[in-house]
Every structure is written in C-alpha cells, then in structure tokens.
Amino acid sequence: MATKTKTSSSTRKGDETKAQLAKIIADIGMWKQPPFKTEEEFAQRCKEYMGLIEAKGESYPTCEAFALYLGTSYHKLRKWSKGEDCPEARKDRVQEVITWACAIWTEAMTQQVIGATPYIWYSKQWFDMKEPDTRLTLDAITPLKELQSAESVKLKYLTDLEETNKKPKKLTE
Numbered sequence: 001m002a003t004k005t006k007t008s009s010s011t012r013k014g015d016e017t018k019a020q021l022a023k024i025i026a027d028i029g030m031w032k033q034p035p036f037k038t039e040e041e042f043a044q045r046c047k048e049y050m051g052l053i054e055a056k057g058e059s060y061p062t063c064e065a066f067a068l069y070l071g072t073s074y075h076k077l078r079k080w081s082k083g084e085d086c087p088e089a090r091k092d093r094v095q096e097v098i099t100w101a102c103a104i105w106t107e108a109m110t111q112q113v114i115g116a117t118p119y120i121w122y123s124k125q126w127f128d129m130k131e132p133d134t135r136l137t138l139d140a141i142t143p144l145k146e147l148q149s150a151e152s153v154k155l156k157y158l159t160d161l162e163e164t165n166k167k168p169k170k171l172t173e
Contacts, residue, residue, distance in 0.1 A: 027059065028068065035071035039089060045070055046093050050100055060108065061101035063126045098126065 030052075036042045049069045053061050067077040076085075081098055083091040102123075109119035 028065065031065040031068040033069050033071045039087065042070065042090060043093055046097050050097060053104075060114075061097070061104060062122075063098075063101075066097060066101075101126065 031049075033045065036045055049061070049066055052069075053059065059065075063077060064074055067074045070077065077094065080086045080090055081094045105114070105119055105122055108114045109116060
C-alpha cells in the first residue's frame with residue numbers, strides 16, 4: 001500500500017520559485033540575438049522588439065532585453081541613447097524605443113497595474129529620472145554670515161535668548 005507523503009509549504013514555494021525562474025530564463029532566451037550588422041538591420045530589430053512586446057502582452061519592455069535583442073550590451077545601449085559612439089539615426093531610434101517603453105511603464109503605474117516602487121526604480125535606471133539634490137549646508141540654514149563652531153553657535157543662541165527674556169526696565173522719575 002502506498003503512503004502519502006506530506007509536502008511542506010516551503011518545498012512547494014521552492015518549486016514555484018524554480019518554475020517561475022525557469023520561465024523567466026526561457027523568456028529572456030527569446031530575446032538573445034546575434035549583433036546586428038547594418039543600420040537597416042538595427043532599425044528593423046527596434047521595430048521587431050516593440051512588436052514582440054506588444055504581441056506577447058505579458059511582459060514589460062526592459063533595457064536589458066532590448067540590448068539582448070540588438071545583440072549588444074546594456075552599457076553600449078545607454079551610450080547610444082545619449083548619442084555617444086553612434087550615428088544620429090541610431091540615437092534617435094533608441095530614444096524612440098525608450099519613449100515607447102516609458103509610456104508603457106507610466107501607463108501601467110498610473111492604472112495601478114504595477115506599483116510605484118518598481119516604476120520609480122526603473123525610471124531611474126532607464127529613463128534617466130533623478131531625484132533632486134536635497135543636501136543642506138550649514139550656510140543655508142544658519143543666520144550667521146560665517147561658519148562657526150557648534151559651541152560658538154550655542155553661545156550666540158543662549159546670549160540672544162537671554163536678551164530676549166529680559167524684562168524691560170521700569171522708568172523711574
């Protein structure tokens with residue numbers, strides 16, 4: 001007689017994770033292409049990449065997959081997006097795909113298909129969105145004209161506080 005074996009939830013979770021990872025690896029494999037040889041082939045690959053994402057309908061465009069589909073590296077793709085080491089037409093085409101991808105990510109976040117956190121992370125990675133520099137300096141927050149030691153600032157504060165708290169003298173005749 002066969003006996004039932006209990007499968008722990010952590011084992012099931014591990015199996016699910018392996019299955020998900022296998023699917024991700026298979027999906028990424030479909031993007032891998034040899035390097036393009038001509039600018040015409042480059043333009044065709046850009047159109048094909050967008051078409052495949054649209055046809056698949058279950059994944060978001062990524063710069064990594066785009067680079068794989070072009071047969072190049074992520075870093076080279078980033079350089080091209082800035083117009084470095086490439087013809088103007090290539091820069092324009094890369095920026096077109098980036099704009100298209102940005103529209104998809106933005107719409108997905110707006111419609112709450114994805115959360116704000118992945119959108120913000122990816123925006124910083126691919127779309128060059130940056131947070132403003134929020135560092136403050138002592139010069140910007142102190143009324144003193146020159147930088148002084150913390151001890152002298154404390155002394156100045158206490159002196160000013162003492163002056164403020166003094167009661168006015170009574171006028172005597």
